[in-house]
Amino acid sequence: MRLGIVGAGIMGAKVAATAERLPGVRVTAVADPVAERAAALTDRSGGIPFAGFQELLDSGAVDAVYLGLPHDGHADACVEAAASGVHVLIDKPLCNTVAEADRIIAARDAAGIVLMVGFSYRFRAEWLAARGLVADGVIGEPLSVTDVIVEATPDTPPWYWDTGRGGGILQLQSHHCFDRLPWLVGMPLAELTCRTTGLAGEAESAAAITGTFAPGAVAGISLSFGRTHVAGPRSLTVVQGSAGQLRIEQGGALAVSSNAGERAESYADDDWLHRQLSAFVAACTGPEPAVPAAEDGRLAVVCAAAAAESARTGQPVRLS
Template structure:
């Protein structure tokens, strides 16, 4: 079986990581690094033995592509990749708006190629283990989930805090939150209420709170915040409470499961990025490993858009009966 010829579109921090990780996998050849900043493309390409390009149109020897561009660029990039007939791995969010997501899903289906969302948490051992525990009834019937992410970095890409470029905490983090809630819990969000903090000197949100109701009746809450201009250790605190126990996850990749039998501790150190790329390659070769589909990407865009509407209009937004 010949190697998959993979292009990486976006030579930023994540694009560089994907390119380097892909070179460690058998059956994959990183052939192109694409970035409008040609010097940046050259830097990543030289490190992985690929050819640098300024645009996808210039890269001919490509059959699959990873899209890791600023959020607002995803829509056009996806349509171009679909028109080229490429297999696509795209980082969240799929697009900025639901209307764009619908068009991308249609284009992907018509391309008859394999598309996968890069929801990174789905490829981490501790999150997969938590999902298995919920599915097998290990903590009984879940009735509450809390999911908090607090980060701070001295330097971030400018587009992170540019609304026109698709920045802001809701667009950077809520897609992860909504997707892992529905994926881990196996339950659909029915309604969402959100509040955001937008500093006077910026045009997009640095902090947000989310409250949700699931179709099952359980409830959830999330606090998301990003500090700019200084570094601080990232904090993740995820908890599910059920009728017979609880699950906790944190930034150390520690999984705690508490039941009447006591509390168990597990630490994970698997390479989730290698797993993500390997699952993408397996998918385009026809192997179903339960990979996240672009329909799941559309769903997270829908929920993030509902959260944005709730924040701007100050009321709950009903999602409707949209179980996938």
């Protein structure tokens, strides 16, 4: 499979390096308006450098693309790749608005291409194991979920904090939670409230979100990205069930406490990006479905839009 990398930034470089280890996959083109970023990847993996995704698509040099772009470029890049008959792995979030999501889904269906969303937690070994434990009833009926993602560094691409470009903590991080929590506990979210804050003149960099799942379980989501100092990323998720508690922590730690005792597992060296790319290649080259699908990405967009509306109005928002 001839793979193009569109956006040779932080994630594009990781995907290009991981693709080298996939049998039957070659990185044949890389697009980035910052020429040295594209060249750094083509020097390493081979392939032709381009200044933008349209030139890359017009070249006919790829069967599929990974899109690792600023969020304001997601919808157009997906639609134009579909129009060129090229399969798409789009990094989260699918896009910025529900209307964009509908446009992407229509373009995918019209072209008959594969489109998968890179919700990375679905490919992490500790999350896959945790989901299996919840489904097997090891902690009983989930009653509450506490979900935290915090990190800090002043050294981020400027668009991360530019509202006009789809920046801000809700677009950068909440989509992970709005996808991983319903997927983990097997229940859709039904209502959200949200408050946000941040530095003056920038998109919001912290959010406190409460959620209610359709059967009545509750969620508390806390997101924060420090902008003035450095502190490593932390992700912590705790599910309290009717018969036990499950914890997933940064670095691949999974623990369960129940009346049957304690158990802990570690997946410290997990290769989740390899698993994610392999799933995309399988969907492009065989009968495997593309999961997470664009519809999963759209659900997270609906939730993030509801959270933004709640932050604006101060009111809870029902999800239909």
